[in-house]
Structure formats: structure tokens, C-alpha cells
Amino acid sequence: MTIADSTTNTALVDYENLYIDGRWSAPTTADRIIVKSPTTEAVIGGVPEAREGDIDAAVAAARRAFDEPGGWAHWSPDRRREVLERFAVELEGRGADMALRVSSQNGMPIWLAEQFEAGFPPVLLRYYSELAAAGQEEIRQGMLGKQALVLREPIGVVAAIVPWNVPQAITFLKLAPALAAGCTIVLKPAPETVLDAFLMAEAAHAAGLPEGVLNVVPAGREVGAYLVEHPGIDKVSFTGSTAAGRSIASTCGRLLRPVTLELGGKSAAIVLDDADLGANLESFFASTLLNNGQICWLGTRVLAPRSRYEEVVDMVTDLARSLTIGDPLDPATKLGPLVSARQRDRVEGYIAKGRAEGARLTTGGGRPEGFDRGWFVEPTIFADVDRKATIAQEEIFGPVLSVIAYEDDQDAVDIANDSQYGLGGSVWTSDPQRGADFARRVRTGTIGVNAYSNDPTSPFGGVKSSGMGRELGPEGMTAFQQLKTIYLDQPND
Numbered sequence: 021m022t023i024a025d026s027t028t029n030t031a032l033v034d035y036e037n038l039y040i041d042g043r044w045s046a047p048t049t050a051d052r053i054i055v056k057s058p059t060t061e062a063v064i065g066g067v068p069e070a071r072e073g074d075i076d077a078a079v080a081a082a083r084r085a086f087d088e089p090g091g092w093a094h095w096s097p098d099r100r101r102e103v104l105e106r107f108a109v110e111l112e113g114r115g116a117d118m119a120l121r122v123s124s125q126n127g128m129p130i131w132l133a134e135q136f137e138a139g140f141p142p143v144l145l146r147y148y149s150e151l152a153a154a155g156q157e158e159i160r161q162g163m164l165g166k167q168a169l170v171l172r173e174p175i176g177v178v179a180a181i182v183p184w185n186v187p188q189a190i191t192f193l194k195l196a197p198a199l200a201a202g203c204t205i206v207l208k209p210a211p212e213t214v215l216d217a218f219l220m221a222e223a224a225h226a227a228g229l230p231e232g233v234l235n236v237v238p239a240g241r242e243v244g245a246y247l248v249e250h251p252g253i254d255k256v257s258f259t260g261s262t263a264a265g266r267s268i269a270s271t272c273g274r275l276l277r278p279v280t281l282e283l284g285g286k287s288a289a290i291v292l293d294d295a296d297l298g299a300n301l302e303s304f305f306a307s308t309l310l311n312n313g314q315i316c317w318l319g320t321r322v323l324a325p326r327s328r329y330e331e332v333v334d335m336v337t338d339l340a341r342s343l344t345i346g347d348p349l350d351p352a353t354k355l356g357p358l359v360s361a362r363q364r365d366r367v368e369g370y371i372a373k374g375r376a377e378g379a380r381l382t383t384g385g386g387r388p389e390g391f392d393r394g395w396f397v398e399p400t401i402f403a404d405v406d407r408k409a410t411i412a413q414e415e416i417f418g419p420v421l422s423v424i425a426y427e428d429d430q431d432a433v434d435i436a437n438d439s440q441y442g443l444g445g446s447v448w449t450s451d452p453q454r455g456a457d458f459a460r461r462v463r464t465g466t467i468g469v470n471a472y473s474n475d476p477t478s479p480f481g482g483v484k485s486s487g488m489g490r491e492l493g494p495e496g497m498t499a500f501q502q503l504k505t506i507y508l509d510q511p512n513d
């Protein structure tokens with residue numbers, strides 16, 4: 021149901037039912053998740069909050085859909101591709117609404133929501149359904165003279181748990197490969213971003229996804245933990261904080277349940293002594309401050325050579341000052357509000373910590389003038405940050421950069437690797453070969469030279485406390501498959 025709200029001029033979106041087993045069904049309790057605009061702080065919608073009984077129903081539906089003889093898991097990849105192509109088309113038809121819903125809920129600038137949240141999911145659906153259709157079995161010629169048939173079978177019922185920062189793109193890092201592989205899914209969106217998940221369910225329904233193949237149960241941590249433990253789940257795919265990831269990993273360890281974890285980061289943006297940062301400012305912004313600083317792979321530790329330290333500090337400071345802060349629905353906005361009051365408190369806590377630890381604040385540090393409503397924080401740059409300082413080691417998840425000086429290339433590598441995390445990163449240089457050679461020395465799952473941009477074809481994920489496993493690329497589908505070998509009592513060809 022959509023009602024025009026004249027006070028905020030934003031649509032108010034309310035849902036009464038959960039999407040379980042291919043239909044909109046009444047929730048087991050009257051509990052609700054209420055969504056507020058991070059810009060106006062006004063209520064913009066609500067959905068039922070799933071409780072344990074709803075999780076049971078969703079898992080049971082996904083289980084039936086997976087186990088059913090001749091069902092989704094047993095369809096040919098080509099047949100699944102037809103449905104997933106319709107799903108992509110239905111999402112495209114809702115693209116503008118999707119971008120609007122995400123921006124309205126989490127403060128993501130609308131131009132970014134159009135690219136990431138509306139644009140990326142259909143691309144992923146098409147990429148993975150083609151990949152699955154390209155063949156999931158092969159005959160191996162054995163060393164002992166006989167052949168074996170190696171199959172990639174769908175792993176089963178997947179619990180997909182996603183955060184609020186890039187909700188649709190992250191959802192489809194899981195849904196697209198899992199569905200293409202033949203899995204069925206129970207999706208638990210984060211409470212902050214639920215309205216987009218319901219629109220996505222509408223698209224799936226319109227596309228004719230069979231009953232039970234996709235179930236959407238928004239809830240908080242406790243119910244999320246219940247889902248992770250549920251006996252009907254075969255695989256957990258989680259994106260979120262490292263703390264939650266550890267807890268989920270320990271449950272999955274006890275249950276011997278396969279799990280993929282995409283967790284936090286504190287990546288390094290390493291400016292080499294030959295860098296022409298001025299020529300790459302837009303890319304540098306996208307690699308360090310995109311989405312109001314709320315992306316896991318951002319390079320929030322800027323490493324600058326001592327020989328050019330003040331120049332780099334000035335450039336990064338000027339960049340931060342140049343950003344247009346405002347309503348995320350305004351296409352001119354570069355930096356919107358943070359997702360919630362809680363997130364703003366957290367970021368402000370880190371800014372206070374940076375000051376207390378003696379870092380030099382070159383710009384920002386407060387709330388922008390003229391915004392008496394909304395969870396805005398100024399883009400904030402700290403210089404003279406000690407490599408061991410709290411703001412150099414912990415993930416802030418807001419528009420705050422720490423500029424750290426290094427002496428030579430080896431020192432830069434050492435500082436970059438002096439982190440519990442290893443998710444993203446970037447190297448800035450006038451010599452691309454030098455950049456690629458340098459990138460090899462950084463202990464991280466992904467890193468860019470003079471830009472950082474994910475691509476569907478290449479694996480994405482972290483090392484150390486940034487996670488386990490990979491999404492994207494063929495590896496991202498392997499995560500939803502189980503290998504089976506059938507030894508054929510037949511001689512090699």
C-alpha cells in the first residue's frame with residue numbers, strides 16, 4: 021500500500037504481509053519494523069517483523085521447494101535462466117522505485133542507488149544464469165584409466181543475511197548465483213532497509229519464481245541467529261559486521277554448516293610518490309568516501325609519502341570540503357546522511373576518539389550547518405594519524421579518513437598490512453605497472469590501481485577478519501554448489 025505523505029512529499033510504503041512460499045502471507049505476530057527517513061527523521065514506511073514462527077514457515081517453504089522431485093533444483097539451468105531473465109526484466113521495470121526506496125531508507129545518494137541498487141541486480145542475474153547454463157558437469161579422464169563424472173549440484177536451502185548499506189546489490193551477490201545454481205532461499209534483510217526487499221519480492225513474484233524458491237523475512241539479530249541455527253538450512257551466506265560474522269561462524273562451525281562471510285574492512289588507499297592524485301580525484305572519492313563512507317571496501321586509511329605528505333593532506337582536505345552535502349534524493353548530492361541516529365553516534369564517537377588521541381583535524385568533525393534534521397556528519401579528515409591509533413585500526417563506517425605518513429615503499433606495505441582486516445584497497449601512481457607490482461604486496465582480497473571498481477566476473481571478498489569465501493565471478497557460484505563425483509566404470513576416451 022502506498023500513501024502520499026504531504027508533509028514530507030515522500031511516499032509512505034506500508035506492507036501488511038510477509039512474502040513466504042510464493043504468496044503474501046499474514047505474519048505470526050503483530051510486531052512491526054518501522055522505517056524512518058535518515059534525511060527528515062519522518063516515518064516513511066513499515067513492514068511486519070518476522071519472528072521465529074515466520075522463519076519456520078519460510079524455511080519449510082524453501083525446503084519443500086528444494087526437495088521437491090522435479091522442482092527448481094532439478095530444472096535445467098536453461099529453464100531457470102528463462103525465469104531469472106523475467107526476474108531481471110521485472111526488476112528493471114521497478115528500477116526507479118528501487119533506487120528511490122534505497123536512498124530514502126539509508127541515505128545513499130540517488131545517482132549511486134541508480135547504479136548499484138537498480139542497475140547491478142539485473143546484471144548479476146544475467147551473468148549467473150548464463151554461467152550456470154554454460155555447463156555444470158564434466159567428464160574427467162582418470163589417471164587409473166577410468167572416467168568419472170563430476171557434477172556441481174546446488175548446495176540446498178540458503179539463509180542469506182544482508183546489511184543495510186548497499187542492500188540490493190549485496191542481496192543479489194547471493195541471490196543471483198544461488199538461484200542460478202538451483203538453490204532456494206530465505207532472505208533476511210536488515211531492519212533499516214526492508215522496503216526495497218519487499219519491492220524485490222514483488223518483482224520475483226511477477227516473474228513467476230516458483231513457490232518457496234524465495235522467501236523474505238525481515239528481522240533483527242536474534243531472529244537472524246535463529247535462522248542461522250535452523251535445522252532446515254544447508255548454507256549460510258552473510259554480509260555484515262565482523263562481530264556478527266564471528267558469532268555466525270561459531271554456530272556454523274558447531275553445526276558443520278557451510279558459511280560465506282563478507283565482513284568489515286579498514287582498507288588502505290596508498291598514494292605512491294609519483295601519484296597524480298589531482299588527475300584522479302573523482303576515482304579517489306569513489307574509492308574512499310562513496311555512499312557517505314558506508315561501504316566495507318572503502319580505503320579509509322590514506323597512506324601518503326613523507327616527501328609529499330602536506331600536499332596529499334591538502335588535496336584530500338579540499339576534496340572533502342568540495343563535496344555537496346544534502347538530501348540523497350537530490351541528484352547533485354555527493355554526501356547524504358548516515359543511515360541511523362545510532363550510526364551517527366558511532367561515527368561521532370570515533371571522531372571524538374581521534375581528537376582525544378591527538379590526530380590533527382583538517383576539516384569536518386561536526387554536523388554540517390543548516391541541517392537541523394537528519395543524521396548528517398561532515399566529511400572529516402584527520403592528519404598526523406598514528407598507524408596504531410584507534411581511528412587507524414577500527415572500522416568507522418562513515419565519512420572519516422585518516423591520513424598516515426610513510427617513509428618508503430616497504431614502510432607503506434607494512435602499514436597497509438598492519439590491520440586485522442584485508443578487504444579492499446587502492447594504489448595511486450603514474451606508473452600502472454608499478455601500481456600492480458605494489459598491489460601484490462598488500463595482504464587483501466581485492467585492490468585497485470588508480471581506481472577501485474568491482475566487476476561481476478572477478479571474485480570479491482576478504483582475508484583475515486574481513487571474511488571467508490568469495491562472491492562474484494565463477495567462485496561466487498561455487499559457494500552455492502556441492503561437488504559430486506560419480507565414478508563411471510568406463511575406460512577413458
Ligand code: NAD
Nearest residue numbers: 182183209210240241244245260261264282283284285316
Ligand atoms: P550487522 O552485522 O550488525 O548486521 C548485518 C546483518 O546481520 C543484519 O541483517 C542484521 O540483522 C544481521 N545480524 C546481526 N547479528 C546477527 C547474528 N548474530 N546472527 C544473524 N544475523 C545477524 O552489520 P551492519 O551494521 O548492518 O552493517 C555494517 C557492517 O557490514 C560493516 O561492518 C561493514 O563493513 C559490513 N559490510 C561488509 C560487506 C562485505 O562485503 N564485506 C559489505 C557491506 C557491509
